[in-house]
Amino acid sequence: MYLPVIGLEVHAQLLTKSKMFCSCSTDHENAPPNTLVCPICMGMPGVLPVPNKKAIELLIKTALALNCEISPFSKFDRKNYFYPDLPKGYQISQYDLPLARGGYVEFEVDSEIKRVRLKRIHLEEDTGKLLHVGEGDRLAEAEYSLVDLNRCGIPLMEIVTEPDIHSPKEARLFLQELRKILRYLEVSSGDMEKGSLRCDANVSVMTEKGILGIRTEIKNVNSFYSLEKALEYEIERQINLLKEGKEVIQETRHWDEKKQITVTLRGKEEAEDYRYFPEPDIPPIIISKEILEEIKKTIPPLPLQRKLLLQNTLFLSPIESEIITSEKELCEFFDECLKLYNNPKNLSNWITVELMSYLNDQKLNFRDLNIEPKRFVKIIEMVDKNEITRPVGKEILRKYLDTKEDPEKIVEKEGLKTVSDLDFLKEIVKRVIDGNERAVLDYLKGKKNVINFLVGQVMKETKGRASLDLVKNLLEEELNKR
Amino acid sequence: MGIIKEIHNLYLKKEITVREVIEKYLKNIENWEPHVHAFLTVNLDYIEREIKRVEGLKFNEDLTLYGIPVAIKDNILTEGLLTTCASKILANFIPPYDAEVIRRLKEKGAIIIGKTNLDEFAMGSSTENSAFGPTKNPWDLERVPGGSSGGSAVAIATGESPLALGSDTGGSIRQPASFTGVIGLKPTYGLVSRYGLVAFASSLDQIGPFARKVEDLAIILQVIAGYDPKDSTSLPYSPPNYLDSLGKSVKGWKIGIPKEMWERGVEDSVLEVLDSALKVLRDLGVELIEISLPTVEYALPTYYLIATSEASSNLARYDGIHYGYRNKNQKDLISLYKVSRGEGFGSEVKRRIILGTYALSAGYYDAYYLKATKVRTLIRQDFESAFRKVDLIISPTSPVLPFRLGERIEDPLKMYLIDILTIPVNLAGIPAISVPAGFKDNLPIGLQFMGPFFSEDKLLQISYAFQKLMDFSEKYPNTVEGL
Known part of the structure; x- marks a missing residue:
C-alpha cells in the first residue's frame, strides 16, 4: 500500500482595521482598484514599515489557542523576489524566528479525534x-496584466503543519476545523472563496517500505472541495508513477480548477532563492509575559471542546452538536436560549431542523441573521404548551425571521392559535370524509396509510391550527363508524 | 555669529525680506553652478510657492529656520519637487510626499532652495557616479568634492546655500565636508527620521546637516532630530537644547587617538595639517590619549557586505512596473525587468546590487552577510569599550586630499578605501562630525570627532570650541574669477 503524507501551509488574513505596515484600510472587498493605497504599501522610495500591533496580538491569540510556544524574541525578515504584485521587490515576512512554533490542531475524523502538529506560525x-x-488566467498567457494594490500589505498569518495528514479527506477536515477555530477566535474571516483563507499542500506517498517519497507542492487550491480533489488527483498521479517504476519529481504544481488536474508550475531547479535577511527597518519584537497573559484571557473555548461538551453533558447527538458548534455565533445563540429554556434536546431540534432549513432555503449563514433568543424560545414554548401547533410554530419562525415581528403578535394577528373546539373539528372531519369517498373506500379496504392524506386535508381546512394527533384520532373514530 | 542669526537680525530690523535673501542665494547659485554643478534641481516655481508660504508665517523665535534656504540632497523626498537620486531610473520621479526632515524644516520656516547632486543612490565617494554629471570641488575645479553628498557640501562651500542636508551611510556627509572645507555631522543612528530618505543601506543610513558654522549646524540639527513614529528605527529620545552646549569649556576632556586610524594609509600632508589641529586641542585643555580600536581594520569588508546586501534588496523596487524608468519595448516580464534595470541603473549601482545579491545567496549567507553582522557587533563593542576610557575619539576624516576627477573612478577598491576612516562610525551607529582643520595647497582638510550614542551635544561643544580657535568659516574658494 501507499500511504499519502500531507502537510499544509495555510495563509489567513488577519481581521485588523488597517494594513500590516501602514494605516490603509483592509476593507478591500468592494473597493475600486488601487484606492486603498498609500506610499508605504505601494513601495514608493523612502517609505518605512511600522508594524501593526493588533496583527501581532491576533497571531499570538491564535498561537496560544493552538497550544504553540510563543517566541519571546522574534523578528521580521525580507523575502526577496520580483513580481508585479510585490511593489517593493520583497515581502516582509518571518524566516528563522517566527512568532510561534509547535502546537497542534485537534479535529474529528469519523468520530475519532485526530491531532495534527504545527511547525510554526508567522506573520x-x-x-x-x-x-x-487576454487568453488564459496566468501572467505568461496574458496579453497584458493590471495591478491592484488594495490587498497589498494586508496582514497575513501563515500556519505550517507537520506532515501529519494522511488522506485528502483528513486534509479537508483539518482545514475546516482550523477555519472554525479562526472564526471562533475572531482573528480571520476565513472565507476561502474571497481569498482571506488560502492553502498550499505538500504531498508525497510513502511506499510499503516506510520510506518517505519525493514531495510536490500544490498551489491554487481555492476551496475545501478543491483541496480534497487536488490531493486525490495528485496522490493518484504519484502512485501511478511509482507503479510504473517512474520517479516523482520535486516540483511546484498548479491545481487547474477547470480541468481538475495538477500541472507543473516550476521545477526544483527553478525554485527561487529568496535571499532572506533580517528586515533592517524594523527592530526585533519582544513579547512580554504580561502581554501573553492579557491575550490569554481573550481566548474562548474552541469549537471541538464545545462540541464534545454538548455531546457529553447535554447528550445531544454528534450531528446536532456539530451543527450547533459550526458557527461561534450559533453556539452562543444556543447557550443564550438554553438559559431561557431548559430542554436542550428540544431546543437543539428546533435549531438543527427548523432554523437550519430556513437558513438553507434562504442561503444564509447564521451570523447573517438577527435573531433574538427570547423570541425564538417563545415560539418553542407556545408549541410546547399547545398554544400553537408545530407546523404553525415553524411558519411563525419563518415569518419572524423575515419580518422580525414579535411571534406572539403574529399568532394573534393572524389567528393562528390551535383549534381546540372539538365540535368544530368534528364537523371538519365529517366534511373531509364526505368529500373524499375514494380515499375513504381505500382506507376501509385496508390501505391504512391513506389516513395521512385525510389528515392533510383537515389540516388544510384548519390552516394547520389543529393538533395532528387529535385530528388523526377524530378521523379514525369517524372512519371506524363507517 | 551664525549665519541664521545674522539673517534673522536683518529680518527683525526689517532691513531685508525673505524674498531678497532667497534671491541673493539664487544669484550665488547662478554664478557658481556653471562651474561646480552642485544642484540637480532649482525649481523657481517651487521656490516662489515656498517664499509665499513663508511670507504668510509670522516670524517668531519658535520659527528657528524662518526664511533660511536649505539645500537638500536629491535622495531626500520633497513633495512635488523632482527627486532623482541622481539616477536615470528616477529621472522623472516627483514624490507624492515630503520626507519627515523636510516636513520639520518647512514647519520651522525653512525654504527648500534646491536638490543637490550625489553619487547615484548615494553610492560613491566622489559624486562622479551621478547620472547627470559630476559635481566639482570649488577649491580646485579639477578635483572631486567627495561624496556621496558632494552637491550639498559644495553648496555650503560656495555659499550657494547657508544650510544643507545630506545622508551618510559610510561617510557620505563627513568626507565631502572634509573635501570642501565645511562642517558635516552624521548623527547617532535613530536620532533623525529616515522616513522619506531613499534607502541605500537601511541599517547604516542617517540624514545629517552641513553648515559653515557650528551654531547653524546646532540649530538645524535641533529641528530634524527626535523620535518619529513613522520610522521604527528612530529612537524615543528627547534631544537636549544643542545651542546650550556651545561656548562651554572642554577643559579636561579625554580624547582618544586610535593608532589604527592615524597610521596606515593616511597621507603625510593630511597628518601634517592635523598636527597643528591637535595642538589647538591641547590649547583647549583637552587630554589626548593614544588608544586602540583593533577591529576597525575589518570595517571596510564588513561594510561592503552589509551595505551592498541591504542595497540589493532596497533597490529591488525600481523594477519598471510601478514608477520610474521602463523600457517599453519588452514583450515579457523578465525582459522588462532586466532591460529597465539594466538601462536605468549606472554601473556602480549595478556592481553593488550584484555584490549584495551574491552575499545573500543560499550557501553564501553564513560566510558573508551573517559573518559581517558579527564583526559589526565586535566593532561596536570596540567603540563602546574605548568610550569607557575617553570622551571622544578623533581621526582624519579622509586619509587623502581631494583627488582629481577620474583619478579613482576606474578602480572601485581604490575608491572604497577613501571611506576607511568614516565607515567604522556607521557600523557602530555612533555620531561623528567633520570640522575644517586646515588647508594644504589650498585644499581643505577635515578633522573627525566621534562620540558615543547621542553625544551630538558634546560633538557640537568641542567643534564650537575648536572653530573659535581655527575658524575657516569666512574663507571662500576663489577659483572662479569675479566671485
Whole structure:
C-alpha cells in the first residue's frame, strides 16, 4: 500500500482595521482598484514599515489557542523576489524566528479525534492582485496584466503543519476545523472563496517500505472541495508513477480548477532563492509575559471542546452538536436560549431542523441573521404548551425571521392559535370524509396509510391550527363508524 | 555669529525680506553652478510657492529656520519637487510626499532652495557616479568634492546655500565636508527620521546637516532630530537644547587617538595639517590619549557586505512596473525587468546590487552577510569599550586630499578605501562630525570627532570650541574669477 503524507501551509488574513505596515484600510472587498493605497504599501522610495500591533496580538491569540510556544524574541525578515504584485521587490515576512512554533490542531475524523502538529506560525504581508487580460488566467498567457494594490500589505498569518495528514479527506477536515477555530477566535474571516483563507499542500506517498517519497507542492487550491480533489488527483498521479517504476519529481504544481488536474508550475531547479535577511527597518519584537497573559484571557473555548461538551453533558447527538458548534455565533445563540429554556434536546431540534432549513432555503449563514433568543424560545414554548401547533410554530419562525415581528403578535394577528373546539373539528372531519369517498373506500379496504392524506386535508381546512394527533384520532373514530 | 542669526537680525530690523535673501542665494547659485554643478534641481516655481508660504508665517523665535534656504540632497523626498537620486531610473520621479526632515524644516520656516547632486543612490565617494554629471570641488575645479553628498557640501562651500542636508551611510556627509572645507555631522543612528530618505543601506543610513558654522549646524540639527513614529528605527529620545552646549569649556576632556586610524594609509600632508589641529586641542585643555580600536581594520569588508546586501534588496523596487524608468519595448516580464534595470541603473549601482545579491545567496549567507553582522557587533563593542576610557575619539576624516576627477573612478577598491576612516562610525551607529582643520595647497582638510550614542551635544561643544580657535568659516574658494 501507499500511504499519502500531507502537510499544509495555510495563509489567513488577519481581521485588523488597517494594513500590516501602514494605516490603509483592509476593507478591500468592494473597493475600486488601487484606492486603498498609500506610499508605504505601494513601495514608493523612502517609505518605512511600522508594524501593526493588533496583527501581532491576533497571531499570538491564535498561537496560544493552538497550544504553540510563543517566541519571546522574534523578528521580521525580507523575502526577496520580483513580481508585479510585490511593489517593493520583497515581502516582509518571518524566516528563522517566527512568532510561534509547535502546537497542534485537534479535529474529528469519523468520530475519532485526530491531532495534527504545527511547525510554526508567522506573520507577513499580503501581496497585491494581478488581473490578466487576454487568453488564459496566468501572467505568461496574458496579453497584458493590471495591478491592484488594495490587498497589498494586508496582514497575513501563515500556519505550517507537520506532515501529519494522511488522506485528502483528513486534509479537508483539518482545514475546516482550523477555519472554525479562526472564526471562533475572531482573528480571520476565513472565507476561502474571497481569498482571506488560502492553502498550499505538500504531498508525497510513502511506499510499503516506510520510506518517505519525493514531495510536490500544490498551489491554487481555492476551496475545501478543491483541496480534497487536488490531493486525490495528485496522490493518484504519484502512485501511478511509482507503479510504473517512474520517479516523482520535486516540483511546484498548479491545481487547474477547470480541468481538475495538477500541472507543473516550476521545477526544483527553478525554485527561487529568496535571499532572506533580517528586515533592517524594523527592530526585533519582544513579547512580554504580561502581554501573553492579557491575550490569554481573550481566548474562548474552541469549537471541538464545545462540541464534545454538548455531546457529553447535554447528550445531544454528534450531528446536532456539530451543527450547533459550526458557527461561534450559533453556539452562543444556543447557550443564550438554553438559559431561557431548559430542554436542550428540544431546543437543539428546533435549531438543527427548523432554523437550519430556513437558513438553507434562504442561503444564509447564521451570523447573517438577527435573531433574538427570547423570541425564538417563545415560539418553542407556545408549541410546547399547545398554544400553537408545530407546523404553525415553524411558519411563525419563518415569518419572524423575515419580518422580525414579535411571534406572539403574529399568532394573534393572524389567528393562528390551535383549534381546540372539538365540535368544530368534528364537523371538519365529517366534511373531509364526505368529500373524499375514494380515499375513504381505500382506507376501509385496508390501505391504512391513506389516513395521512385525510389528515392533510383537515389540516388544510384548519390552516394547520389543529393538533395532528387529535385530528388523526377524530378521523379514525369517524372512519371506524363507517 | 551664525549665519541664521545674522539673517534673522536683518529680518527683525526689517532691513531685508525673505524674498531678497532667497534671491541673493539664487544669484550665488547662478554664478557658481556653471562651474561646480552642485544642484540637480532649482525649481523657481517651487521656490516662489515656498517664499509665499513663508511670507504668510509670522516670524517668531519658535520659527528657528524662518526664511533660511536649505539645500537638500536629491535622495531626500520633497513633495512635488523632482527627486532623482541622481539616477536615470528616477529621472522623472516627483514624490507624492515630503520626507519627515523636510516636513520639520518647512514647519520651522525653512525654504527648500534646491536638490543637490550625489553619487547615484548615494553610492560613491566622489559624486562622479551621478547620472547627470559630476559635481566639482570649488577649491580646485579639477578635483572631486567627495561624496556621496558632494552637491550639498559644495553648496555650503560656495555659499550657494547657508544650510544643507545630506545622508551618510559610510561617510557620505563627513568626507565631502572634509573635501570642501565645511562642517558635516552624521548623527547617532535613530536620532533623525529616515522616513522619506531613499534607502541605500537601511541599517547604516542617517540624514545629517552641513553648515559653515557650528551654531547653524546646532540649530538645524535641533529641528530634524527626535523620535518619529513613522520610522521604527528612530529612537524615543528627547534631544537636549544643542545651542546650550556651545561656548562651554572642554577643559579636561579625554580624547582618544586610535593608532589604527592615524597610521596606515593616511597621507603625510593630511597628518601634517592635523598636527597643528591637535595642538589647538591641547590649547583647549583637552587630554589626548593614544588608544586602540583593533577591529576597525575589518570595517571596510564588513561594510561592503552589509551595505551592498541591504542595497540589493532596497533597490529591488525600481523594477519598471510601478514608477520610474521602463523600457517599453519588452514583450515579457523578465525582459522588462532586466532591460529597465539594466538601462536605468549606472554601473556602480549595478556592481553593488550584484555584490549584495551574491552575499545573500543560499550557501553564501553564513560566510558573508551573517559573518559581517558579527564583526559589526565586535566593532561596536570596540567603540563602546574605548568610550569607557575617553570622551571622544578623533581621526582624519579622509586619509587623502581631494583627488582629481577620474583619478579613482576606474578602480572601485581604490575608491572604497577613501571611506576607511568614516565607515567604522556607521557600523557602530555612533555620531561623528567633520570640522575644517586646515588647508594644504589650498585644499581643505577635515578633522573627525566621534562620540558615543547621542553625544551630538558634546560633538557640537568641542567643534564650537575648536572653530573659535581655527575658524575657516569666512574663507571662500576663489577659483572662479569675479566671485
